[in-house]
Amino acid sequence: MDAQPSPDLTTPHGRTIGPYAPVRRLGEGGMGIVYLARDPDGREVALKVMRPELASLEEFRARFRKEAEAAKRVARFCTAPLLDAGLDGDRHYLVTEYVDGPDLSAVVDARGPLTGSNLDALAVGVATALAAVHEAGVVHRDLKPSNILLSPLGPRVIDFGVAQLADTLAERTGTVIGTPAYMSPEQARGETVSSAADVFAWGCVVAYAATGRPPFGGGAAPEVLYRVAHHVPNLAGLDERLRPLVERALDKDPARRPTAQRLLERLLGREEVAVEAATRIVSDIWATSEAPARTTRRSARRPDRSADRRAGAADPSGTRRWAPVAAAGGALAVIAAVLLVVLHPFGGGETEPKGPLGARDAKISGSSLHATVDAVRRRGTSVSVQLTVTVTGKGSRWWPRDLFGDQLSGAALVDPPGGAKFAPAQKDGGCLCSTVPAQWLGEGDVLPLYATYTGVPEGLEQIGVDVPGFGLFSDVPIATE
Template sequence: MDGAARTVGEYRLVRSLGRGGFGEVFLGETGDGARAAVKLLHASWAGDADMRRRFAAEVEQARRVSGFCIAGILDADPEAEQPWIATEYIEGPTLQASVVEEGPRSGDELQRLAVSTATALAAIHAAGVVHRDLKPDNIMLAADGPRVIDFGIARAVESTSVTASGVVGTIGYMAPEQLEGLRLTSAVDLFSWGSVMVFAATGHEAFPGPTQASRVARVLSGEPETADVPAPLAAAVRACLDKDPRQRPDAPALLDHLVTGRPLPTAGGPAVAYTAATRVEGAPAIPATRTHTRLETAPPPVEQAVEPSVEPPATDGGTRAPLTQGAYAGAGPGSAPPGEAPPYHFAGIRFTRVGALAAAMQEHWPAAVAVFGDAAELAALGSWIVGDVGDTTIDRALFRRQVRDVNLAVASFVAQARPDLPPVFRGHDASVPGLRKLFHDPRPLLTGAPMANELILLARPAVLRVMASHGTGDAAELRSLAGSLDAAERAGTAFHQELVRNLVGWRDVPARVDPALILTFLLDPALVVAPEPGIPRAEGDWIAVLWSRVEGATGAERAGYAATVYGALPTVTRLARQRAEWREREQSTRSEYARLEATVRTQKSYGTAKTCSLWIGGTSFFVGTVSGAADMPLMAALGWLTGLVAGMAFVILVVMDHSAHGDSIARARRVRHLESLPHLLPELRSGLQRMDADLARAHRIGGGSGSTAR
């Protein structure tokens, strides 16, 4: 869409500022020059009634938050053909861009950032809103302090934790429970805050990894890298990065700790969660204060039956299967039949057989995740399976170790108990045809749409191998896909590491090898096409050079290399823009040098002319005076007249010189600047030569010629 040719409300859309999964943000200007950030819901979403409702809710939520900590709303029209919202335009870089370009924060600057962002979270949560995508790109460093932006996926307390199309958030800044699709509270924003502070203080993510899959695994089960976070802040950061949301401080407690230095309150009790009806779960009858609450953004659990006669879902187009047959065999009302184990209750149904329970858990995945994500519930389930039922088919490790990857645990349980069922993961058909349907379009992965994170959770070799254990007709192909995904990730990561080792401009660039994109390419090799370059010419040069590595590969390596190139697009764009800026600076410096050189030359000419006129004037007056004393009137008159003309010329030259070149301080400053430019030009030329050398080395790497000179 050409933003410059459009007008929304009173705003003329000047240029695009960014694009995400829900919409695109433009710089808008009114007739009087006032600026705003205008967000338009994607045209593909505009016809979706549910998305329109979400967009309207976003406007109302953002209006409830105090404007001092976010970009305030100026105008909005959720009912427009293409809904839009205009917010305050904030001059300044994002925290992400600032840290990349200027380096990590430290000292008072880091402390101010921590306090300001914690204040913003306290205000956001006080308005009954959970942001759910706090990250460095969503923090603007305005002149009057940091501002939290992009409420595009923020949700009010009564909304769900998962959108209609998948898990929402940004890998690397999402809390474990957010990745797992568990019940969410405002504690997810505190986890994101801790991750943001690690990045701000160190320049790297709290949970780094070479691939998306490894980063997901590290968030779920690994420890954060906080060693380089300054001591005064490190304790708060570690508290916020606790895997258990109940152990994290809330925003007011965090803010109090940062401002006063008082210890963070000892956590341990269950987080208070408000439902849509503001009913407090797991809390005493006395209303809790806001300081000790968590705002719920998860849906209520699967409805629990209060009567013992609940039937299972229909399985044959509306006709309900008998409780003793089919997938739910062994599930039903009443007491267990003689000789059978006592019942286990799940989703409002009584189960007496493990296989029937596994089938129900596959169908009611969120409720199953809640069981496996709660240590007490998991222990009760293990006790029933091992002690009451005496089942010997399920791996006991599922119940005897701390579960780090809850979704994978549910999938393993279902696959072990019911290998005859079709492979399903988080409600998605995980057969090969089902995967092809899910991964048919790479655009959600490239734009950051909510479905992208859902696909990343599925696109893991361990998940594919568990799905293959269902023993369906495509089990061998699923195992092959898992192996290819492993190999492709390794190849793509090695390609990226080769670039980082050999190219100066790629130092410390994190790998963005997206396993979901790899799986998309593996399932349909026809989708492996080079990305379209942007405006800077050098961007196309970089893409062509890197893509040559893809063209020279086949199979899993080709998919891995292609995903690496797509993951490197932010770096390519940055390098291309940097080269264009440096080239422009070199040209402007050359022009400035030529202009200053001519100006200084003119200054010197004026100086010479003034000196000459002053000398001539002085000499002429002297000659006139001597001639008058010698009674030579004609000679004296000529001398005095010449001196007068020379004096007038001197005055005129002084006025002209001052008018053209300023006072002596300005002229001296101009001369010093001219003398400094010859030192700057070699630095610019050297920088451009390093960029050209990087591109040449990348060409050799892309051609597959192996390591190059370091």
């Protein structure tokens, strides 16, 4: 059980911690207590005071200064930067920029998943923050929706100066530090963690923001960690603009995941994009209109005690003040359109198909499988195809790469009149198609797949979809955006 805070920290008014004057307490978590405070110039900051029992650990004291100095080197791009770290008597504290906005989990809980330009901006903003964090030699280790604040200027990642300090507590207590639904497979296995773990968490966060649920589900920590390490993520409902990058980010092998910088380049469709430029794009497409103060459903259900996950905003009445995010208009719509073209190479309308366009069963390597063609969409001469393969046989175990290889490059479109075949389009040495997971699937597991094709004649209203192992799905209608 966490130790109770000392009385003078519970009611901090009238005293300072270092040069900072606490104004009110924002929350409390496993690492310490967070206050809204003012610096000597009167500016608002978030002041995190570490728990005395942590400060008494020699390992913590030795790591505190090293990690705090590293965190202060992080550039101020899509982050709540660490401004200061110090010692007041026996109290260690960290000071970060105060971000006025709710966390992502509160917004999704209250209003549902993000869509359109808001989702695009979130994906770019968090990737930008990770690129800045990693460039400074820091690994966040605990990226999750509650550590992403939605400010009027865009998403801001917080607590990258705290997550590594939590290792001291983990080493002393033997507990796992992190949120299971957003931990990487190597974290779940207790292996060495690198910046690739943050990229995996990015994939989980974007999937959550787009669908309203973490891709590996919820429940008891051991069950979630097992799914993280061994199961295919559930990405049903994820916008097809982001699916390919999310799938690559969620690869079980950290060596196969893109870096945060590479994520940023793929999202913006340009090489060597600077994080400063990416931050400007995010800010430009992120609306700043503000809604009346209100309490979210999350706060109505239970008090939020997790100070470590937020230096978030509350007004003096205790209700959360937050700005809804929406796509900007006018010139900003041009920037949003650029993001849309880069992030949405597969087409995609606003309405999902009401049912599969074709279905086939097959027995492959002793496993019973069911495949459906879920959507075929056109934008100009580009056509995207969405497929789903479900393991249906009782007790079946299936290794998808035996059939597809490491990518869905063998799936082809067939022009019925002339018999011409179209292979998935190529980009950056690989196909614009799903990366096939390197793991076993069992009964009931679902494998969503996609592939994108270019140069398909615009006059075609139907197409054949040739799927390895399942054969030709004939006369599949093509939906035009």
